[in-house]
Amino acid sequence: MFDFTTIARDLTTHARAGEFTTPHGTLLTPVFAPVGTQSTVKTLTPRDLREVGASLVLSNTYHLYLRPGTERIRNFGGLHAWMGWERPMLTDSGGFQVFSLAQMRKLDADGVTFRSHIDGSLHRFTPESAVQSQENIGADIIMCLDECAEPLDRRYNEEALGRTHAWAARCLNAKRRPDQALFGIVQGGIFNDLRVHSARTLSAMDFPGYAIGGLSVGETKEQMYQTLDHTIPELPPHRPRYLMGVGAPEDIVEGVARGIDIFDCVLPTRVARNGGLLTRQGRLNMRSARYAEDPLPVEVGCDCYTCQNFSRAYLRHLFKAEEILGLHLATLHNIRFMMRLMSDIRAAILAGAYDQFRSEFLAYYQVPDQAVRHAQLESRKQKKQQ
RNA sequence: GUGGCCAUAGCUCAAUAGGCAGAGCAUCUGGUUGUGGCCCAGAAGGCUGUGGGUUCAAGCCCCACUGGCCACC
Numbered sequence: 001m002f003d004f005t006t007i008a009r010d011l012t013t014h015a016r017a018g019e020f021t022t023p024h025g026t027l028l029t030p031v032f033a034p035v036g037t038q039s040t041v042k043t044l045t046p047r048d049l050r051e052v053g054a055s056l057v058l059s060n061t062y063h064l065y066l067r068p069g070t071e072r073i074r075n076f077g078g079l080h081a082w083m084g085w086e087r088p089m090l091t092d093s094g095g096f097q098v099f100s101l102a103q104m105r106k107l108d109a110d111g112v113t114f115r116s117h118i119d120g121s122l123h124r125f126t127p128e129s130a131v132q133s134q135e136n137i138g139a140d141i142i143m144c145l146d147e148c149a150e151p152l153d154r155r156y157n158e159e160a161l162g163r164t165h166a167w168a169a170r171c172l173n174a175k176r177r178p179d180q181a182l183f184g185i186v187q188g189g190i191f192n193d194l195r196v197h198s199a200r201t202l203s204a205m206d207f208p209g210y211a212i213g214g215l216s217v218g219e220t221k222e223q224m225y226q227t228l229d230h231t232i233p234e235l236p237p238h239r240p241r242y243l244m245g246v247g248a249p250e251d252i253v254e255g256v257a258r259g260i261d262i263f264d265c266v267l268p269t270r271v272a273r274n275g276g277l278l279t280r281q282g283r284l285n286m287r288s289a290r291y292a293e294d295p296l297p298v299e300v301g302c303d304c305y306t307c308q309n310f311s312r313a314y315l316r317h318l319f320k321a322e323e324i325l326g327l328h329l330a331t332l333h334n335i336r337f338m339m340r341l342m343s344d345i346r347a348a349i350l351a352g353a354y355d356q357f358r359s360e361f362l363a364y365y366q367v368p369d370q371a372v373r374h375a376q377l378e379s380r381k382q383k384k385q386q
Numbered sequence: 387g388u389g390g391c392c393a394u395a396g397c398u399c400a401a402u403a404g405g406c407a408g409a410g411c412a413u414c415u416g417g418u419u420g421u422g423g424c425c426c427a428g429a430a431g432g433c434u435g436u437g438g439g440u441u442c443a444a445g446c447c448c449c450a451c452u453g454g455c456c457a458c459c
Contacts, residue, residue: 274423289415368417369416
């Protein structure tokens with residue numbers, strides 16, 4: 001169980017195609033996992049997910065711990081039975097919430113105390129409890145409790161890294177179930193020496209897979225890519241590599257070129273709920289007036305249910321009218337887009353032509369303006385802290 | 387018919403004592419990376435119902451008109 005086999009390796013990049021076996025099926029890598037934080041990929045049924053070709057879904061320990069509680073999920077036969085998804089699943093440990101809910105938690109050497117965003121109550125997470133919760137939930141792949149730090153803050157990353165490593169060892173030690181793979185998580189912000197140190201420290205612990213965390217959380221794309229360039233060579237080649245929280249289509253294409261096997265990201269589902277529809281040309285904003293009379297499908301040539309049956313004009317209407325169906329149709333398309341992207345990526349690797357695929361993809365895919373993006377993320381972050 | 391109140395952005399409303407006419411929603415354009423369908427950034431939008439008057443200066447004060455609401459015949 002949890003064998004990872006490399007089937008093909010690209011000649012000019014570090015891209016690789018592989019197979020990763022889990023108790024609920026074999027993952028063909030590179031693979032993208034849609035995010036179902038609260039044991040549901042928002043607006044989609046498991047049947048929808050199967051139909052668009054999803055093979056792996058991510059859920060979140062912190063959110064499920066708060067509601068409905070991990071023991072309830074265990075009592076219902078585990079996460080697969082609970083949510084009606086029979087294929088592989090992955091749970092994040094709650095480490096990301098150390099970052100995303102930074103105003104609502106207190107850290108110490110032993111663990112982290114969260115104040116619930118639901119009712120304000122206090123909840124203690126330790127490496128041992130995070131593993132216990134994930135054993136209750138029962139995903140195929142589970143994650144160490146880590147500390148996702150501000151990527152540009154060197155001092156903070158140095159300090160946090162010690163905790164992340166100590167916690168990784170404690171998670172490994174606390175783990176009991178043999179039918180779950182526990183992944184270690186490399187941290188270290190954008191600092192190459194910290195990343196190398198982290199990758200080596202965790203590699204020595206011999207995890208069945210390795211994640212790279214702490215990226216796509218405020219640094220630039222260039223900083224993320226160069227961090228990957230320095231981190232991935234330090235990870236054991238015979239284990240799957242998982243880039244957490246990434247990402248945008250262009251970041252996945254770049255991540256694969258650097259040797260990443262597994263991705264997860266809320267982006268396709270979240271932007272879908274705000275009218276952002278993914279195509280090979282880039283993102284279409286379906287709220288825009290320019291689609292009011294547009295009879296074309298979201299993406300010409302797409303085989304998804306949305307594109308096969310509805311016009312851009314109809315989708316725009318659903319968004320303007322705030323109809324629930326718009327969220328569903330947009331999410332369905334975006335996940336199908338991601339699945340087609342991943343299978344095209346895999347096919348290119350198997351054909352030994354990934355470098356060409358990458359340059360063609362990037363030539364056509366229009367990436368959002370990064371200056372605008374960063375300016376807006378900053379103002380959003382500042383508002384949040386007030 | 388008489389009296390009173392009201393009229394400001396597409397909508398609902400602000401504007402100290404007469405001193406550069408604003409907000410929310412709607413509209414338009416962006417953004418969202420281990421998720422709160424949340425949220426964030428920006429833009430456009432005004433002869434202040436009409437016509438006169440007072441004043442250096444009027445959304446604000448005065449007169450008439452038009453339209454609406456209320457009360458009383």
